[in-house]
Amino acid sequence: MSxxxxxxxxxxxxxxxxxxxxxxxxxxxxxxxxxxxNYLVPVFRAWQENPxxxxxxxxxxxxxxxxxxxxxxxxxxxxxxxxxxxxxxxVGGWGPQSYWLAMKLVIVVLVFLPIECFDYWLSHxxxxxxxxRKNITNGDSLNSPRYERAIHFHWWFLxxxxxxxxxxxxxxxxxxxxxxx
Amino acid sequence: MNAHSISHHFSVNPKKIRLIAAAxxxxxxxxxxxAFDLCRLIYANDPHAFSAQRAITAAIVATxxxxxxxxxxxxxxxxxxxx
Numbered sequence: 620m621s622x623x624x625x626x627x628x629x630x631x632x633x634x635x636x637x638x639x640x641x642x643x644x645x646x647x648x649x650x651x652x653x654x655x656x657n658y659l660v661p662v663f664r665a666w667q668e669n670p671x672x673x674x675x676x677x678x679x680x681x682x683x684x685x686x687x688x689x690x691x692x693x694x695x696x697x698x699x700x701x702x703x704x705x706x707x708x709x710v711g712g713w714g715p716q717s718y719w720l721a722m723k724l725v726i727v728v729l730v731f732l733p734i735e736c737f738d739y740w741l742s743h744x745x746x747x748x749x750x751x752r753k754n755i756t757n758g759d760s761l762n763s764p765r766y767e768r769a770i771h772f773h774w775w776f777l778x779x780x781x782x783x784x785x786x787x788x789x790x791x792x793x794x795x796x797x798x799x800x
Numbered sequence: 801m802n803a804h805s806i807s808h809h810f811s812v813n814p815k816k817i818r819l820i821a822a823a824x825x826x827x828x829x830x831x832x833x834x835a836f837d838l839c840r841l842i843y844a845n846d847p848h849a850f851s852a853q854r855a856i857t858a859a860i861v862a863t864x865x866x867x868x869x870x871x872x873x874x875x876x877x878x879x880x881x882x883x
Contacts (some may be wrong), residue, residue, distance in 0.1 A: 660876065667877060670809040716844035725836045762805050771810060778876050779820060782869035 630710040640703035644795070647696035648788045654689050655748055655777070658682055663774055673761065683770055684749045687742045694742070697735050701727075713753050718800035723791050730787050734780055749771070810877070817873045825866030833858035 629636065659682050664680045666672070704727075707713075708720075716719040741747055751769050752760045760766040793799075837854060840846035848854055 651813040664876070666808075667810050667812075670807075676808055701821075714843060715839050718840070721843070722836055725832055725839060729832055729835060764806055767806055767808060773808065774877075778873050781876060782865070782872040783824070785872065786865060786868065 626710055628643050629706050633707070635780040636703050637708050640707060641795070643696040647693050647700050648752065648784075648792065650692040650696065651686070651690055652688060658778070659686050662750065676761060680748065680752075680770065681765075683773060684752070687747055687749065688729055690738065690742045694735070694739060697731075712790060713798075717798070719794040719798045723794045726787050730783060731791075734783065737776065738780075741776055746773060812877050814878060817878060818870055820872035821866045821873065825839040825862040826868050828865055829858055833862075847874065 646721075662675070662678050662682045669675055671731050715724060746769055748766065748769055751759070751763070751766050755763045755766060775794045801808035833854070834850075837846075837849040
């Protein structure tokens with residue numbers, strides 16, 4: 620299929636693609652927020668105050684392993700947002716000459732892409748806590764330095780990305796919907 | 801009761817959080833904003849790209865974000881959840 624045929628097909632489905640794009644964008648942005656704010660953060664803060672409390676450590680490990688599973692929705696949505704975004708870019712008539720789109724593209728490429736690549740690794744590949752636990756010889760995650768490092772590493776990732784996602788996520792949504800300038 | 805042999809203590813302090821927040825501000829100032837201006841210059845021939853006015857705006861945004869990030873990250877990991 621030539622690029623012209625593809626572009627024509629995409630142009631005739633512009634609003635449907637836009638609907639899918641916005642749907643996946645909101646799924647990507649907010650699908651983990653309830654779990655993060657109401658389950659993960661309170662448990663991690665309680666653990667930080669009582670770092671050697673074995674019940675809190677068990678709860679912390681469980682909630683982080685569940686969170687690794689919980690971000691699957693977010694990580695299905697993200698590539699869908701990129702593909703539909705690229706499709707809209709091809710046929711929407713907007714380009715980087717538009718102030719809002721230039722800013723949006725910069726944020727997506729230089730902020731979200733690196734964060735999400737790292738998040739994929741942390742949650743589903745080398746940093747996945749359930750996989751690390753299953754590879755521990757005696758299965759005791761409470762005494763595994765590698766498991767502990769993975770938890771700390773992921774918590775640092777979440778601490779650092781929270782303000783970034785909170786501001787950049789809402790900014791991108793605003794730019795996409797309002798299209799200022 | 802400490803029933804395990806490794807330390808589970810999370811190492812964090814206000815200085816580390818401040819440094820990370822400052823690094824985020826510099827990322828906005830030195831990477832994001834120039835990339836945006838470059839994009840505007842190449843594709844839109846924007847006369848205001850890399851202007852002093854834009855630089856001041858970038859500095860204000862970067863500082864405001866650093867302050868917010870410092871507060872938000874500190875709220876997550878520095879202070880008691882009872883306060």
